[in-house]
Amino acid sequence: MKARRQARTLALQTLYEVDLANHPVEVVLARSVEDQPEELQPQVSQWTPEVMAFAARLLDQTMTHCERLDAIIRAIAPEWPVQQMAVIDRSILRLSLAEMLYLDTPHKVAINEAIELAKRYGSDSSPRFINGALGAFVAHSETGKLPQ
Numbered sequence: 552m553k554a555r556r557q558a559r560t561l562a563l564q565t566l567y568e569v570d571l572a573n574h575p576v577e578v579v580l581a582r583s584v585e586d587q588p589e590e591l592q593p594q595v596s597q598w599t600p601e602v603m604a605f606a607a608r609l610l611d612q613t614m615t616h617c618e619r620l621d622a623i624i625r626a627i628a629p630e631w632p633v634q635q636m637a638v639i640d641r642s643i644l645r646l647s648l649a650e651m652l653y654l655d656t657p658h659k660v661a662i663n664e665a666i667e668l669a670k671r672y673g674s675d676s677s678p679r680f681i682n683g684a685l686g687a688f689v690a691h692s693e694t695g696k697l698p699q
Contacts (some may be wrong), residue, residue: 556664557598558605559646563668565610566642576610612653613645620645620652622698627687628680639673643681648688658689 565579613620621633624644633641647665650656662685669677691697 554599554601555605556667558602558609559650559664559668560671561598561602561606562609562613562646563639563642563672565606566613566646567638569614570638570642576614580607580610608654609646609650613649616649616653617645619698620648623648623688623691624684626696626698627691628684631680637674637677640669640677640680643668643673643677644684647681647685651688658685662686662689 561580561583565576565583568574568579569576624633624636624641628636628644636644643665646668647661650664651658651661662682665681665685666678669681673681688697
């Protein structure tokens with residue numbers, strides 16, 4: 552698995568716990584690295600400083616801009632109240648939006664990676680929902696109709 556995909560996975564797992572349990576990001580991230588289940592131990596050795604740095608940057612931008620990200624989610628998926636979305640879908644949307652807006656990842660790359668996360672961790676309908684919402688984001692961003 553490539554470094555950035557590993558970082559996105561680590562960031563998603565961390566954000567998921569933060570969202571559900573309201574634990575501090577730094578604590579969850581550190582524990583995620585130290586206390587992996589035995590079957591994931593080979594993956595931990597692949598968490599290089601590059602993976603950790605990108606995951607930390609992604610989480611920092613997501614948490615710093617969470618209110619704006621949620622406003623964007625409300626604009627691109629108005630039929631789904633943000634707090635009633637599946638936690639995994641909400642986390643994937645927040646991370647991918649933060650990556651596109653604040654880490655300058657090309658939209659196409661961030662959307663493809665979000666869909667892959669949705670396939671792996673979400674429900675059967677998650678990939679389609681994530682794709683549709685992020686497609687709406689791209690359309691809104693091209694017309695300048697995004698919340699500030």
